[in-house]
Amino acid sequence: MSRRMKDKAPKLSSNVLEMKFMKRTKLKLEAKEKQKKDQELFSECNPSTSEGVLNSNILDQVEICRDWQQLEGLVFGRQSFKGFNPEVEKLMIYYEKKRNGELSDSESDDGETEVNDKQMAKTLNRKRKGEANEERGYSSKNKRKMKKRNDSHQIPEKEEEKESDDDGPDVL
Amino acid sequence: MAFSNLNLSYLSLAKSLDVPVLSQLRLCSIVPLQGMTFYVPGEVIKSSRLPGVRILGYGLEKAPGGVGFCVVQPGVLQTDDKQQAWISIHSKRYIPQLGDHVVGVVTSRAGELYKVDIGSADQAYISFLSFEGATKRNRPNLGVGDVLYARIVRASRHLEPELSCVDAELKSRGMGKLEDGFVFKISTNHARRLLRASCRLLKLIGEQIRFEIAVGINGKIWIKSDDLNKVFFKFLFLN
Secondary structure, three states, X not given: OHHHHHHHOOOOOHHHHHOHHHHHHHHHHHHHHHHHHHHHHHHHHOHHHHOOOOOOOHHHHOEEOOOHHHHOOEOOOEEEXXXXXXXXXXXXXXXXXXXXXXXXXXXXXXXXXXXXXXXXXXXXXHXXXXXXXXXXXXXXXXXXXXXXXXXXXXXXXXXXXXXXXXXXXXXX | OHHHHHHHHHHXXXXXXXXXXXXHHHHHHHOOOOOOOEEOOOOEEEOOOOOOOOEEOOOEEEOOOOOEEEEOOOEEEEEOOOOEXXXXXXXXXXXXXXXXXXXXXXXXXXXXEEEEEOOOOOOEEEEOOOOOOXXXXXXXXXXXXXXXXXXXXXXXXXXOOEEXXXXXXXXXXXXXXXXXXXXXXXXXXHHHHHHEOOOOHHHHHHHHOOEEEEEOOOOEEEEEEOOOOHXXXXXXXXX
């Protein structure tokens, strides 16, 4: 009965889990599954513990962990100082965040977010003003450069005016 | 059972060695802190001595009969606020554990595998596919004598340890071949101490000297720097 109940719990489909951005979730789920299977196997091999004879004993609730990194709270072994290897120094930040449990899913490896706070604030601000359609993901500086390059393309004058209002007078 | 017989023999050995004297001697040399106890294999720590322990670490087993915990490695008992208890062992011999980051030296190549010396009883192996970006066609460029920083993905008492230079997300994240540099060996407890978050030694050296280091839990250390001067090594060896 209990097994049937477990199967009814909502699960993510395998297709979704195969996607790249779901990799971390997939790993977590697999780890849980493995733990469950191990426990089942253990209770099958040790019928005495599953029958509740020894369950009152504190010892049965004790987990075994042989991982020095977890036991002694060790940091990542590769370290660089005074900018000798900038890549490793980025990794140090990454592992430090991981150790403190501060790592969020949106962050990339080097510890920088894909969309930084300034960009986010800017975009949201424009959206509020109703100018989000005009932006389309380019910063105004880049866009101006593109416009200069592609002079042959007709750009509505209206947009040009608006932008110059936004960022102060253009340097000629 | 063979297990309990083994424990008994350890116990008799401990008695014949005059444990109190031994423990005091060792205690002075390993940990100068007060309030820590040295244990030898075979001793049983009663569960009342370690109340509220949830995670049992290295060197401890559940004693048969539910009496408490059986010590299987000689060392100092340590506990922390995360309800963990383990034996901190002072040793130069490395026993592979799943998930450890180690420094190893490639000793030979056999077909699709590289043999790597990580200082354990048996040589570890690594598949040429366990590197970032490696495919059947695009093999990693490794030769005998190259130094690797890798993670142990299989540790069994019946098999050779297996290494990998990629994590679960198939990214290297600092693991892989270590170019140039200098490798030397220290004791495993020293290596762990260097990696402890509270250890300021590496940071202190880092304030003076520009360098890069890879500390393996197996006690092998790889260093790379512009000026590998004597002072630098003195720093590491002295502490």
